[in-house]
Amino acid sequence: MQTAVITHAHGDHLRHGSARYIVARPGASLAQHRLGSGQPVTAVDYGTPFTVGAARVSLHPAGHVLGSAQVRIEHAGEVWVVSGDYKRQPDPTCTPFEPLQCDVFISEATFALPVYRWAPTPQVVEEIVRWWRANRDRGIASALFCYALGKSQRVLAELRAFTDEPVYVHGAVGALTDVYRRAGVEMVPTLTVTSEKKTDYRGALIIAPPSAAGTPWMRRFGEHASGFCSGWMRVRGDRRRRGYDRGFVISDHADWPALLETCLATGARRVLLTHGHSDALARYLTERGVSASALQTAYGADE
Amino acid sequence: MRDFAELYDEIDTTTSTNLKVDAMARYFRTAPPADAAWAAYILSGRRLKRFIGPALLWRWLIEASGLPEWLVSESCSAVGDIAEAIALLMETAEATKVATDVPLADWIEQRLLPLREAEEAQQREAIITWWRTLPYRECFLLNKLLTGELRVGVSELLVTRALADVFGMPRTELARRFMGEWRPSAAFWQALRSGEAPVQEASAPYPFYLASPLDADVQTLGAPEDWQIEWKWDGIRGQLIRRAGQCFIWSRGEDVVTERFPEVVDAAMEWLPDGVVLDGELVAWREGSVQPFAQLQQRIGRKKLTAAILESVPVRFVAYDLLEDDHADLRGKPLQERRARLEALLAGAPEVLAVSPLVTAACWDELAKLREESRARSVEGLMLKQKASPYGTGRQRGAWWKWKIDPYSFDAVMLYAQPGHGRRSNLYTDYTFGVWNNGELVPVAKAYSGLSNEEIAELDRWIRSHTLEKFGPVRAVEPSQVFELAYEGIAASRRHKSGIALRFPRILRWRTDKPAQEADTLRNLQAVLDQHRGRKEPN
Ligand SMILES: [Zn+2]
Ligand SMILES: [Zn+2]
Numbered sequence A: 001m002q003t004a005v006i007t008h009a010h011g012d013h014l015r016h017g018s019a020r021y022i023v024a025r026p027g028a029s030l031a032q033h034r035l036g037s038g039q040p041v042t043a044v045d046y047g048t049p050f051t052v053g054a055a056r057v058s059l060h061p062a063g064h065v066l067g068s069a070q071v072r073i074e075h076a077g078e079v080w081v082v083s084g085d086y087k088r089q090p091d092p093t094c095t096p097f098e099p100l101q102c103d104v105f106i107s108e109a110t111f112a113l114p115v116y117r118w119a120p121t122p123q124v125v126e127e128i129v130r131w132w133r134a135n136r137d138r139g140i141a142s143a144l145f146c147y148a149l150g151k152s153q154r155v156l157a158e159l160r161a162f163t164d165e166p167v168y169v170h171g172a173v174g175a176l177t178d179v180y181r182r183a184g185v186e187m188v189p190t191l192t193v194t195s196e197k198k199t200d201y202r203g204a205l206i207i208a209p210p211s212a213a214g215t216p217w218m219r220r221f222g223e224h225a226s227g228f229c230s231g232w233m234r235v236r237g238d239r240r241r242r243g244y245d246r247g248f249v250i251s252d253h254a255d256w257p258a259l260l261e262t263c264l265a266t267g268a269r270r271v272l273l274t275h276g277h278s279d280a281l282a283r284y285l286t287e288r289g290v291s292a293s294a295l296q297t298a299y300g301a302d303e
Numbered sequence B: 001m002r003d004f005a006e007l008y009d010e011i012d013t014t015t016s017t018n019l020k021v022d023a024m025a026r027y028f029r030t031a032p033p034a035d036a037a038w039a040a041y042i043l044s045g046r047r048l049k050r051f052i053g054p055a056l057l058w059r060w061l062i063e064a065s066g067l068p069e070w071l072v073s074e075s076c077s078a079v080g081d082i083a084e085a086i087a088l089l090m091e092t093a094e095a096t097k098v099a100t101d102v103p104l105a106d107w108i109e110q111r112l113l114p115l116r117e118a119e120e121a122q123q124r125e126a127i128i129t130w131w132r133t134l135p136y137r138e139c140f141l142l143n144k145l146l147t148g149e150l151r152v153g154v155s156e157l158l159v160t161r162a163l164a165d166v167f168g169m170p171r172t173e174l175a176r177r178f179m180g181e182w183r184p185s186a187a188f189w190q191a192l193r194s195g196e197a198p199v200q201e202a203s204a205p206y207p208f209y210l211a212s213p214l215d216a217d218v219q220t221l222g223a224p225e226d227w228q229i230e231w232k233w234d235g236i237r238g239q240l241i242r243r244a245g246q247c248f249i250w251s252r253g254e255d256v257v258t259e260r261f262p263e264v265v266d267a268a269m270e271w272l273p274d275g276v277v278l279d280g281e282l283v284a285w286r287e288g289s290v291q292p293f294a295q296l297q298q299r300i301g302r303k304k305l306t307a308a309i310l311e312s313v314p315v316r317f318v319a320y321d322l323l324e325d326d327h328a329d330l331r332g333k334p335l336q337e338r339r340a341r342l343e344a345l346l347a348g349a350p351e352v353l354a355v356s357p358l359v360t361a362a363c364w365d366e367l368a369k370l371r372e373e374s375r376a377r378s379v380e381g382l383m384l385k386q387k388a389s390p391y392g393t394g395r396q397r398g399a400w401w402k403w404k405i406d407p408y409s410f411d412a413v414m415l416y417a418q419p420g421h422g423r424r425s426n427l428y429t430d431y432t433f434g435v436w437n438n439g440e441l442v443p444v445a446k447a448y449s450g451l452s453n454e455e456i457a458e459l460d461r462w463i464r465s466h467t468l469e470k471f472g473p474v475r476a477v478e479p480s481q482v483f484e485l486a487y488e489g490i491a492a493s494r495r496h497k498s499g500i501a502l503r504f505p506r507i508l509r510w511r512t513d514k515p516a517q518e519a520d521t522l523r524n525l526q527a528v529l530d531q532h533r534g535r536k537e538p539n
Helices: A026-036 A119-139 A153-163 A171-182 A216-221 A236-242 A255-264 A277-287 B003-011 B015-031 B033-043 B056-066 B069-079 B082-090 B104-117 B120-133 B136-148 B157-165 B171-178 B188-196 B262-271 B294-300 B307-312 B335-346 B364-371 B454-466 B522-529
Strands: A004-005 A020-024 A041-044 A051-052 A054-063 A068-073 A079-083 A106-110 A141-145 A167-169 A188-192 A203-208 A224-229 A247-250 A270-274 A289-296 B228-233 B234-243 B246-251 B276-286 B315-325 B352-355 B381-386 B400-404 B409-421 B427-438 B442-449 B467-471 B474-477 B482-487 B489-493 B498-502 B506-510
Touching: A004 A119, A004 B171, A020 A054, A026 A041, A068 B409, A079 B498, A106 A255, A119 A141, A119 A153, A119 A224, A119 A247, A153 A167, A167 A171, A167 B294, A171 A188, A188 B188, A203 A255, A216 A277, A236 B104, A255 A277, A270 A277, A270 B234, A270 B315, A277 A289, A277 B069, A289 B157, B003 B015, B003 B033, B003 B056, B003 B120, B003 B136, B015 B033, B015 B157, B033 B104, B033 B157, B033 B188, B056 B069, B056 B082, B056 B120, B069 B082, B082 B120, B082 B136, B104 B120, B157 B171, B157 B188, B171 B188, B171 B489, B228 B262, B228 B335, B234 B262, B246 B262, B276 B294, B294 B307, B315 B335, B335 B352, B409 B442, B427 B454, B427 B482, B442 B482, B442 B498, B442 B522, B454 B467, B454 B474, B482 B489, B482 B498, B489 B522
Parallel strands: A004 A020, A020 A041, A079 A106, A106 A270, A141 A203, A141 A224, A167 A188, A167 A203, A224 A247, A270 A289, B315 B352
Antiparallel strands: A051 A054, A054 A068, A068 A079, B228 B381, B234 B246, B234 B276, B276 B315, B381 B400, B409 B427, B409 B474, B409 B482, B427 B442, B467 B474, B482 B506, B489 B498
8 A cells, every 4th residue: 555544653543564654743752662663744724624545534522532533534525424432431541533524435333233231330340440459459459451552541541530650551551551651641650570679569559451361471460450441341241251360341442322313413424334234233223214334344342 | 139130140150169169158148038038049959840841931032122032032042041032132221120139039929929810911011011121140140040040050059058157056956957948938947057957857857877997916806707898889878768768878978969960869769668877988990990089089079060071970889788777776686697688778779789798718818818809899998897796976986997008098197288399389288187186186297299280270269268277378277178198108207296297198089978986086097007116217
């Protein structure tokens, strides 16, 4: 690809192999971090149009993670919007989703079933804090698994409402948290878990990516309780299958009501759906008179 | 019902037995008596029959959710459970979820039980209203009650443990009143708490007669013909009680373990006449031989008794004494007579009810040789029981001896714990154990190994919550946990307060079935020492 317009820096939306990458300005440092310093990343402001070939293109906040963007493409009098991943809940680490009008809307549909419905984040973070305190009373550590980019920083930022205690983070989380801090996002203080000195982790909260669960890296914490922050934790069977003690329902994706509301509010005469339960949302919208269908993509279901 | 829903959640989100027991105890301490009675009823696995069939719930869910049937269906298959799917789909307008908290007992007695008699339209109306107004957790619980599928990850055993803790009552006392059939009510709860609830007489076991370790030369026992000799099984000592049209199994630790051995219960109900009490051993049994004790632990351990465990750990009740027959107490009769009646009673019985075979030998030397085969036979040695003896109580010496094989083992009480080294430095893994001497526990051994990681973690939690005192890194713990320790050699030692030194002590298993009072005595260890004085042991 000559020019890649990047919605956000998650692995399933950012691939190597393009001659240049265009990203929204708040996400430039993240994209650069993920791609490596040699790669040509061009930052543009939200809402400022630029041209790619014959199309007039602009980026607009998606509320997914820092610098995430919807891509608005205007060509021959028709407007298309590619949502990328998005959510409608408030998130202190990124600019809120901006509703746009368009003819064709390409939306994600990761959690497109009516069982997926998110409680307000502060309420869930309060649960996390209570869990952490209870584990501390038992003299054990709390290992909270969160995706390294986005979810971890969102939890660290939301924790400020409850505590200013430092939280331990896995190296992968720590590096990205530094990028967020440099971008001006306020979070509780963090300490990166290192192998050097003996640390007593009893009573501590540790944030690590899910890939660290069950690996020898976890041994240093001794006995600990484990929790997982994800939209998938809404369903008890998923909680139990994944083997975490606790599930906390926090997602960077839109839930069922937000997906419906967003798709309808664009006024689009056609909606194309990607990720997850796209067939269910397509059928539901079609039955409501919106022309909708599922679109095959290379996106994953994780982030 | 809110507190009960919270309790359900707490139990559902931990695998630790101790945390489950603690959570139940906390609930029982604060719940109104009628609620507590119903909670104990449900938690101990007594089921309420389903109130509404799933087909009706399904139809009402489609109507109430306003979603197309295909979408409800797709949601249900993503969730995998209709009770949960309903709670998830109906949790919509958060604002209306301000239902006042109705006590659990009122829910069941005033709302659910009358539902059985109600017209379908009334049922529909009531249930949909509850769905719309209950917060998620309570809605989920309600649906589980409606469908009669409320299963909680605890057993009657754990509930009894929590109740004994709350009431400050010995577990045996409590279990005798709690078991069997009862109607959950405030009155029942008060009676249970004050100790006035009637003992379920039918279930009451006899006090177990316990063998003493053989500490003298076997030749001093007289003629071998005077002794009934059996293998010493490595299982759970238990009484199988068949009375009043029911069946109960009590373990040596005086816990009711009936629910853990359904195949034994089935066989007993089928074969034994009413008014019979057997003494024997529950053992894991496969392809003609006894299996290691660790397997049997899966039957009584923290795990839910699943079909898979029932199949992978088949058990037998190996009977060796008949304490009651035809409603008559036989304990005063000589063992010889009891044995004959036992064999007659179990002749032709289902395989699950076996008679412990007799070991015969012309002289003690021959028997000593047979004893050497113990390990190969997966037994712990021999039992020597005087044929003329009545069934005693407690550990009366003289009539029953256990003649165990090496490695020597004994039961000790944990006294102190300290953190391990290296990667285990966050866990309490180094323990000091003691045995009884004149009513006091004397430290005799330190041991580091022998438990599974899971047991270590559980023990670590237990230690942290049962610390009496801290001395630097060392914690003195409540002397209540019993462990079976093995050792390779024993020697006299002036350096130890106990006067003995054990070589290579290690933990064989955590005897959660044994109360601390029944741990070994220093005298038993000294007897072993005296017996082996001749042997050279390092000092
Ligand atoms: Zn994605
Ligand atoms: Zn993403």
